[in-house]
Amino acid sequence: MSLSGTVIVGQSGGPTAVINQTLIGVVQACLAQPQVFTKVLGAIHGIQGILDGKFHDFANETQANLELVAGTPSAALKSVRHKATPADGTRIFARFKELGVRYFFYIGGNDTAETTNIINELAHAEGYELTCFHCPKTIDNDLRVTDHCPGFGSAAKFVAQAFMGDNLDNRSLAGIKINIVMGRNAGWLTAASVLARQFPGDGPHLIYCPEVDFSLAAFCTDVEAIYRKLGRCVIAVSEGIHGPAGKEIISLGEVDSHGNKQLSGSGALGDALSDILKAHLAKTWPEKKHRVRADTFGYLQRCFPGVVSATDAAEARQAGTAAVAAALAGVTSGSIAFRRTAGAEYHIETFVTPLPTVAKDTRPMPRTYINAAGNDVVTAEVVPYLAPLVGPLPPIGQLKF
Numbered sequence: 001m002s003l004s005g006t007v008i009v010g011q012s013g014g015p016t017a018v019i020n021q022t023l024i025g026v027v028q029a030c031l032a033q034p035q036v037f038t039k040v041l042g043a044i045h046g047i048q049g050i051l052d053g054k055f056h057d058f059a060n061e062t063q064a065n066l067e068l069v070a071g072t073p074s075a076a077l078k079s080v081r082h083k084a085t086p087a088d089g090t091r092i093f094a095r096f097k098e099l100g101v102r103y104f105f106y107i108g109g110n111d112t113a114e115t116t117n118i119i120n121e122l123a124h125a126e127g128y129e130l131t132c133f134h135c136p137k138t139i140d141n142d143l144r145v146t147d148h149c150p151g152f153g154s155a156a157k158f159v160a161q162a163f164m165g166d167n168l169d170n171r172s173l174a175g176i177k178i179n180i181v182m183g184r185n186a187g188w189l190t191a192a193s194v195l196a197r198q199f200p201g202d203g204p205h206l207i208y209c210p211e212v213d214f215s216l217a218a219f220c221t222d223v224e225a226i227y228r229k230l231g232r233c234v235i236a237v238s239e240g241i242h243g244p245a246g247k248e249i250i251s252l253g254e255v256d257s258h259g260n261k262q263l264s265g266s267g268a269l270g271d272a273l274s275d276i277l278k279a280h281l282a283k284t285w286p287e288k289k290h291r292v293r294a295d296t297f298g299y300l301q302r303c304f305p306g307v308v309s310a311t312d313a314a315e316a317r318q319a320g321t322a323a324v325a326a327a328l329a330g331v332t333s334g335s336i337a338f339r340r341t342a343g344a345e346y347h348i349e350t351f352v353t354p355l356p357t358v359a360k361d362t363r364p365m366p367r368t369y370i371n372a373a374g375n376d377v378v379t380a381e382v383v384p385y386l387a388p389l390v391g392p393l394p395p396i397g398q399l400k401f
Contacts (some may be wrong), residue, residue, distance in 0.1 A: 003129055004036050005102025008050065010043035011075040012082075012108035012115065014139065016151030017158075017308045018316035019107060022135050023077065024070035025320020026105045027058050036328065037103060046080035046106070047115055051091055055099075070317065073303035079108075084115045089122040096130065103131045105323055109138035109149075113335055114359035120333045133323040134335040134355060137316070139302055141188035142362040145353045146337035150319050153312030153389035155182070155301045156192035160393055162297060163196035167203040167234050168396070174232035175291030176223060176277065179204075180270045182301050183238040185362045187211050189301065191369065191377045192386055193236035198396045203234025210240035211364045212374035214249060219273070220280040222375045228285075239269060239296075249273075270294030309391045315348065322350040346388035 007030045011019055023042075030037035042056040043049035056077065058066075069076050084092065095101070106116045113134040120132040136143050139155035159181055170177050181190040187209025196202060205226045208214060226233040241249055250272045274294040281290045319336045326334065334352035341347045369381045 003102050003131070004038055006039040006041060006100045007037045007103040007105065008041050008043050008055070008096075008099075008101050009077075009105040010046040010049065010107065011077050011079050011137075012046040012106060012112040013079060013137070014109070015073070015075040015079055015303050016137055016139055016316075017073040017154035017303055017305075018150055018313045019074070019137050020072055020076045021070050021313050021316035022107050022137060022150060022320040023075075024066050025317040026107075026135065026324055027320075028063075028066060029321045029324035030103075031058065033324075033328065038100070041099070042077045045078045046082065046108075047084055047088070047092075047119075048080045048082045049077075050095055051088060053095065071313070073305055073308070081111070082115075083111065084118045084122075086122065089119075089126070092119065093122065093126055093128055096128065102129060103133075103327060105133050105135060105320075107135040107137050107320075109136070109140070110143055110358060110360055110362055112137070113143070113355060116335075117355035117359040120355060131327045131331075132333045132355070133327060134358060135319045135323050136336055136338075136358070137319075139189060140183055140186055140362070142184075142186035142364070143335075143337075143358055144361060144363045145335070145357050147339050147348065148389055150312060150316035151302075152188065153309035153315075153391070154304075154307065155189055156195075156386060157309045157312075157390045157393070158301050158304050158307045159189055159192045159297065160195035160390060161307060163193040163204055163234070163236065164198070164393065164396060166295075167196055170203060170232050170234050173291075175293065176227055176233045176235070177203075178235045178237060178270055178273050178277075178292070178294040180237050180239050180267075180294070180296040180298075182297065183210060184240045185210060185364060186240075187238050187365045187370070187377075190236050190238040191365060191382050192390065194377050194379060194382055195386060195390060195393060197379075199398050201230060203232075204236040205230070205233050206375050207236045207377050208238060208241055208375060209365060209370055209377070210238050210242060211367055212370055213244045214241040214374075215243070216249070216276055218375070220277055222373075223277060224281065224284060227281075237269070237273065241269075267294065267296045270296045309389060311346075311389055311391055318350060326352050
């Protein structure tokens with residue numbers, strides 16, 4: 001028999017287009033077993049809500065509204081970037097004892113898995129019976145162990161479609177266009193821009209990911225070569241690019257409680273690359289007027305309504321229901337992960353991996369997915385991986401002249 005008691009579910013880190021699918025997956029699965037999960041509470045602002053005593057009782061919600069929330073982007077319970085500390089432990093378990101909490105489900109990325117693991121270890125240290133599950137979420141797709149992460153497929157779909165549109169714009173009014181894509185330590189999301197290539201000559205013509213050291217000199221040479229050949233160039237650049245030994249391309253700002261520097265929310269990297277490229281071309285090709293522009297996709301990638309992968313939405317819900325199923329089966333802690341099963345058609349199954357295998361550290365994109373020059377991805381490796389996660393893209397036509 002599973003231990004009965006109150007459930008607390010929370011959301012942490014950057015929101016996504018499908019994170020609420022996971023939330024409602026947990027909530028509905030728990031509400032269906034009231035003899036085990038006696039009350040289902042949502043922690044408003046995640047772990048901070050537990051510390052502050054701010055909760056939402058899901059018993060007050062209709063099934064119709066829960067389904068509406070599930071299909072709504074962003075974090076319905078609101079999010080947080082707070083890392084639990086041993087000093088927080090006393091307050092957390094005082095709250096858990098007060099509410100009779102025996103189950104904790106936390107939805108988020110590797111930092112969230114780390115917080116879940118800290119709470120799990122604190123519970124063991126105090127001899128408090130608590131089941132702790134991390135449900136995966138991150139558009140960066142950089143969690144270890146799992147094949148891919150809920151939230152990534154929809155963000156990748158946004159990136160692919162954004163580059164499709166930008167490529168068409170650039171084809172109409174030729175020039176150089178730089179787009180900065182999210183991805184602190186891993187280039188998965190930037191690599192998704194390759195799906196925009198529908199016809200020969202389509203952009204992005206160059207793709208730069210943080211798995212390979214970035215050189216400003218090589219960047220300028222690469223762009224100029226494509227620009228001279230095609231008369232235009234569309235470029236995908238990960239926000240996490242760096243020089244040798246992790247050297248910053250430009251100076252970065254504030255740091256959060258997990259030690260992560262702010263990368264998004266600023267157009268500084270795109271502007272810097274644009275200015276450097278303009279200065280380079282002014283020297284190497286002074287007789288021509290050069291049109292160089294840069295955009296930073298920023299937070300638009302995370303929660304854009306209407307650009308949601310159906311596969312991503314379904315698997316995000318599955319991550320929540322799988323966590324509850326594992327808890328009911330007597331598993332007391334872990335993180336839900338995905339793996340692809342053998343066969344010609346895409347299919348996944350879930351499994352539980354220990355919290356420490358996911359907590360804190362990230363998984364980069366394999367170096368084999370990036371070409372030898374470090375300025376593009378290997379289509380034969382990347383597209384079969386990405387395509388089923390992203391799903392169908394809008395059909396594009398082209399006049400034959």
